[in-house]
Amino acid sequence: MDLFIEISLIIVLAAFIAGLAHLLKQPLIIGYILTGLLVGPKVLNLLRASDVIHIFSQIGIALLLFIVGLGLRPKNIRRLGNVAVITGVGQVLFTSLIGFAIVRLFGFNATTSLYIAIALTFSSTIIILKLLSDKRHLGTLYGQISIGFLLVQDIIATLILIFVSSFSEGQRFMEVALLLLLKGVLLGSVLYFCTRYVLPPLSFFFARKQEFLFLFSIAWGLGLASLFHLLGFSIEIGALVAGVALSTTPYHLNISFKMRPVRDFFVILFFILLGSELVFESLLDMLLPAFILSVFVLIGNPLIVMTLLGLLGYSKRTGFMAGLTVAQISEFSLILMALGSDLGHISQDAVALVTVVGLVTIAGSTYLILYAEKIYPYLAPYLSLFEKKHRKAEQHVAQYDMFLFGYNRVGYDFVQVFRDLKKKFLVVDFDPEAVQRLSHSNIPVKYGDVGDSEFLAELDLEHAILVVSTIPDFETNAFLVQRIRSVNSRAIVIVISHNISCAQQLYDFGASYVMMPHFLGAQYAAMMIERYGFDVQRFHKERTEHRSYLRQRQVLGHEHPVAESLR
Incomplete structure (x- = not known):
């Protein structure tokens, strides 16, 4: 059989079986392996x-x-x-x-x-x-x-x-x-x-x-x-x-x-x-x-x-x-x-x-x-x-006004703002390395997984004024928003999303605001044009401040995160 025809037939068969797997909501990898079994020497013997x-x-x-x-x-x-x-x-x-x-x-x-x-x-x-x-x-x-x-x-x-x-x-x-x-x-x-x-x-x-x-x-x-x-x-x-x-x-x-x-x-x-x-x-x-x-x-x-x-x-x-x-x-x-x-x-x-x-x-x-x-x-x-035992919880759980879930490149900015607000805040992260760095910087931090309902129950979310999540996972944010709204209807809840339909669902679940980084950047630039008009000096000032900010982030080893939806 001609090599071109052979490979074409195999790909056509793979597309058909993968399509069936998708319709049946089965993993595509299983479809590819089954294609290999079919075209192999034991069945159709197409793969020469x-x-x-x-x-x-x-x-x-x-x-x-x-x-x-x-x-x-x-x-x-x-x-x-x-x-x-x-x-x-x-x-x-x-x-x-x-x-x-x-x-x-x-x-x-x-x-x-x-x-x-x-x-x-x-x-x-x-x-x-x-x-x-x-x-x-x-x-x-x-x-x-x-x-x-x-x-x-x-x-x-x-x-x-x-x-x-x-x-x-x-x-x-x-x-x-x-x-x-x-x-x-x-x-x-x-x-x-x-x-x-x-x-x-x-x-x-x-x-x-x-x-x-x-x-x-x-x-x-x-x-x-x-x-x-x-x-x-x-x-x-x-x-x-x-x-x-x-x-x-x-x-x-x-x-x-x-x-x-x-x-x-x-x-x-x-x-x-x-x-x-x-x-x-x-x-x-x-x-x-x-x-x-x-x-x-x-x-x-x-x-x-x-x-x-x-x-x-x-x-x-x-x-x-x-x-x-x-x-x-x-x-x-x-x-x-x-x-x-x-x-x-x-x-x-x-x-x-x-x-x-x-x-x-x-x-x-x-x-x-x-x-x-x-x-x-x-x-x-x-x-x-399979988890190290936490220390016994104190009788009185410490109350925090603000919570930040996920200290990554985005979370860094919120920590600076939280400090300026002079309110008690807590950062939550499940990366031991991040927790250690924050502890050394005297930033209140707790090791934990937001997707764990038992862990969230330990936090005093009922009295929270502001909750911010920089975690990009939709299911985690949806769970967090619904959990907060079940015990606190007054808190401001800000989460992140890289997908418009997911953002709409998060709003439906009760989010106060959904950050969409790629849109926010353009929106801010448009606001500057509306505010500054054609004033070159004011744009130059913004440029100087932004470059200083970027250098500071670069020193900390930060880099702009990639939207998951673009991957």
Whole structure:
């Protein structure tokens, strides 16, 4: 069959099945994987040029991680580095130990049990990034933490694959690992120099034309990913590093917007290829162990992550949301099992078992992540075990006149105004780092999750005069407004939205005012024209004051947040 016709038929079939999935309100990823099963060798056998599709899928993976890197500014990596390493390594360790014990109970030998146990530890970075991107949760606290420990998992997986591969190539693992470490240090030094001195003028040159900037971005991302691959690293790590390097430029958001449609097309081919390569041999004999191991991955892995994050001081909601991102196995798992089979370490039955677990957990975790916000309220009362105990509440709850929910770039301005009003106010945030910074600045702050009704009940919202929420999530703001209005009809409630229809709904729920940042800027500029007319001096004064304000925000490391609706 002609290659063009083959790819066209696959895309048409994918569009049809994805359309059915959308009508049935099912995750699109499931539709793509089912398309792969249909076009694979076991059903229609349409996918003959798997090598070409594989290359396309690699481009999609590289672009996906490149865009993620564009949002991972170096300061964010430093901020969440410790929790990512502790959670990533801890989850791999505990899942391996528990998984090994479970697999041994089914009569597998020690070598096979070790392979399967390790395969159960790795979660699919690609699938999770796609789901979080679709939900627009990549920038949330749990999203950033999840990206961090998933990348730690990928590094561990790469080292394990190198170790296993060394058996077939007759190489020593330590020699290969030390050589990679040396290459990594040299490459990191060169990239630091480029990021500091080469990229700024280069990106400025290409940014003069949008087409040039787009072409330069693809060249930089894929070129660096290829360089990493040639030096023995994974394409994924190279693409991510390329994105992080460009995240320091002023154009990273524009680049990210332009790359997303291209990314989505190629990533779809990745999921189709994944579905076509799933193998189900000896399925009947594997049903019971596949069921038990799938339950372990879907429930056990999240519990491990929730425990670790709870010990690190994060809320039960953050732990729950982040925990769901490890409720499936990865493409690394399937690669590891295939490699073990080629080396004669394990049988095809073990490969089939992990394949079934992969399909079940990928499907199951997709539903769990997409509907996490609806599931959490039902489980919240039972999740306090995974959260550090708060100190006992005092008999008299401190009363505050004003509340600020969410201290981010927008919240900074409100804190300054609250101080000037000389009223008692409280800032609420669920990021331990933000809470620590505010505490050091002697700003009244409380660690908590606005989406937790029990936490809101602890606050004296009945006597609040003013409540401001800078949290961009519509469901959280809707819940907060309705909660306040149920106990306080007089308070001024100001929330934020990046969507007109959502803003109208928030007004219906009782919001006093809904901030829409993109409209507010234009509205203020129009007011200045109306007020100042053609007075150049007054505009010059506004310009001077605004530049001074922007410099102050820049010193604090703030940057204008991106409207979620534009993503």
